[in-house]
Amino acid sequence: MTQETISTDVVIIGAGPCGLFAVFELGLLDMKCHLIDILDRSGGQCAELYPEKPIYDIPGLPVVSGQELTDRLMEQAAPFKPEFHYNEMVEELEKLPDGRWRVKTDGGLVFEAKVVVIAAGGGSFQPKKPPIPGIEAYEGKSVFYAVKRMETFRGKNILISGGGDSALDWTINLQPVAASMQLIHRRDGFRAAPDSVKKMHALVDEKKMQFHLGQITALHGDNGQLEGVTVKGNDGNDFQLECDTLLPFFGLTMKLGPIANWGLNLHENLIPVDTEKFQTNVPGIFAIGDINTYPGKLKLILSGFHEAALMAQAAFRHANPDAKLTFQYTTSSTSLQKKLGVA
Amino acid sequence: MRIVLVDQKGVEQALEAAEGWRVMEIIREHGFEVGGLCGGACACATCHVEVHAEWAGKLHPANDDEEAMLDEVPVLSPTSRLSCQIIYTEDLNGLAVKLVANG
Numbered sequence: 265m266t267q268e269t270i271s272t273d274v275v276i277i278g279a280g281p282c283g284l285f286a287v288f289e290l291g292l293l294d295m296k297c298h299l300i301d302i303l304d305r306s307g308g309q310c311a312e313l314y315p316e317k318p319i320y321d322i323p324g325l326p327v328v329s330g331q332e333l334t335d336r337l338m339e340q341a342a343p344f345k346p347e348f349h350y351n352e353m354v355e356e357l358e359k360l361p362d363g364r365w366r367v368k369t370d371g372g373l374v375f376e377a378k379v380v381v382i383a384a385g386g387g388s389f390q391p392k393k394p395p396i397p398g399i400e401a402y403e404g405k406s407v408f409y410a411v412k413r414m415e416t417f418r419g420k421n422i423l424i425s426g427g428g429d430s431a432l433d434w435t436i437n438l439q440p441v442a443a444s445m446q447l448i449h450r451r452d453g454f455r456a457a458p459d460s461v462k463k464m465h466a467l468v469d470e471k472k473m474q475f476h477l478g479q480i481t482a483l484h485g486d487n488g489q490l491e492g493v494t495v496k497g498n499d500g501n502d503f504q505l506e507c508d509t510l511l512p513f514f515g516l517t518m519k520l521g522p523i524a525n526w527g528l529n530l531h532e533n534l535i536p537v538d539t540e541k542f543q544t545n546v547p548g549i550f551a552i553g554d555i556n557t558y559p560g561k562l563k564l565i566l567s568g569f570h571e572a573a574l575m576a577q578a579a580f581r582h583a584n585p586d587a588k589l590t591f592q593y594t595t596s597s598t599s600l601q602k603k604l605g606v607a
Numbered sequence: 608m609r610i611v612l613v614d615q616k617g618v619e620q621a622l623e624a625a626e627g628w629r630v631m632e633i634i635r636e637h638g639f640e641v642g643g644l645c646g647g648a649c650a651c652a653t654c655h656v657e658v659h660a661e662w663a664g665k666l667h668p669a670n671d672d673e674e675a676m677l678d679e680v681p682v683l684s685p686t687s688r689l690s691c692q693i694i695y696t697e698d699l700n701g702l703a704v705k706l707v708a709n710g
């Protein structure tokens with residue numbers, strides 16, 4: 265299936281706090297943004313790693329949680345109608361003959377933009393993979409780190425490993441379509457919501473699934489097709505479990521990912537930029553937030569906000585070399601206020 | 608004051624340690640790959656280490672937050688800890704920990 269190409273002013277890679285604020289700054293300059301993130305929502309680290317923890321160094325907000333800050337930034341960006349493409353990883357970035365950029369995702373989305381802003385933070389969030397010997401051979405065939413379509417798992421003998429919300433939610437949701445369901449976790453305590461834990465225990469009581477204590481130490485199967493696993497039980501003894509599908513859920517980590525293949529200069533997995541435009545070594549590609557580096561760089565959200573403001577000016581000039589740019593305040597400019605929908 | 612680190616290759620070295628620092632920070636400061644994605648907020652589990660059996664009992668036990676994050680370490684040993692949750696003090700002089708692959 266070929267997708268229609270989405271044409272826009274700016275593609276922002278990463279919908280973390282810095283990508284979100286860039287929508288605002290670019291929006292004031294009439295530049296329309298599409299944001300792409302591999303996560304299923306915006307907020308980057310703030311939403312994924314510490315939604316409930318307080319942040320104390322956002323100017324003007326003495327205390328705000330990671331999720332609240334994300335919500336506020338979404339609200340602030342809303343007048344500019346940014347479009348979000350979640351669960352998509354940007355894989356390719358190439359220059360078009362007319363000087364614009366073509367951006368492609370793993371899900372087949374194609375964008376053409378005048379400017380690309382990399383706001384990729386510490387890299388894309390990806391599932392942690394258990395270092396079980398030989399697991400790679402099973403990945404994508406009988407070992408999966410995410411559920412994209414429940415139907416894929418109909419009639420399977422599923423083993424889920426982990427104790428967080430993903431592990432428990434998928435145990436409960438896939439149990440009715442699976443031929444059999446087993447959950448394995450290292451302890452009889454869970455990070456997951458207590459309600460899900462209760463539901464899981466109820467399924468065990470009704471003999472609709474099994475729960476085991478221990479850790480998977482080896483996989484058995486043939487040609488990528490899993491047949492069973494060896495588990496080290498909490499008493500130190502090994503035992504075997506039969507299954508044809510394994511779903512390990514151990515949370516997410518950040519990996520630089522495809523950014524390394526785009527021909528940009530990198531320094532220790534960071535993208536060097538200048539501090540006037542926050543442009544990379546490639547004109548038209550900018551980098552803001554945790555992903556960039558320059559002398560004195562601090563990985564703070566407020567630094568990313570500043571970078572977004574300066575980058576937006578440079579991005580506008582790149583996209584509209586002949587246009588005149590006048591400096592305006594949101595407080596006093598009716599034209600900016602009209603864009604914000606308040607005048 | 609030092610900690611003794613066994614790196615991923617099995618090589619042992621003594622690292623200068625400072626009181627009040629998180630063990631994760633001490634390891635990172637010496638240039639070893641210890642993860643530490645969340646900067647010690649007990650929110651990522653990438654700073655996982657195995658504490659030498661001799662030392663395991665001398666540390667304060669993991670609290671509920673640390674236990675919950677240890678759930679995100681795919682292969683745990685009985686002495687696994689999150690190195691950001693161990694604050695270095697004088698009493699820990701010689702603390703021995705091992706770096707492990709963390710997914």
Ligand SMILES: Cc1cc2nc3c(=O)[nH]c(=O)nc-3n(C[C@H](O)[C@H](O)[C@H](O)COP(=O)(O)OP(=O)(O)OC[C@H]3O[C@@H](n4cnc5c(N)ncnc54)[C@H](O)[C@@H]3O)c2cc1C
Binds near residue numbers: 280308565
């Ligand atoms: C526990 C913790 C506490 C913190 N406390 C503070 C604090 O008090 N004050 C402060 O200022 N900062 C704090 N920080 C740091 C702050 O969260 C970061 O500086 C900030 O999140 C960086 O924002 P960002 O938009 O640059 O990137 P991120 O928030 O990292 O977001 C980047 C996004 O890009 C996505 N992405 C990357 N590559 C791709 C790709 N190829 N395709 C698709 N998507 C991609 C990622 O999935 C991610 O969602 C803290 C961080 C942590 C972990």
Ligand code: FES
Binds near residue numbers: 644646655689691
């Ligand atoms: S550094 Fe993230 S949990 Fe220790």
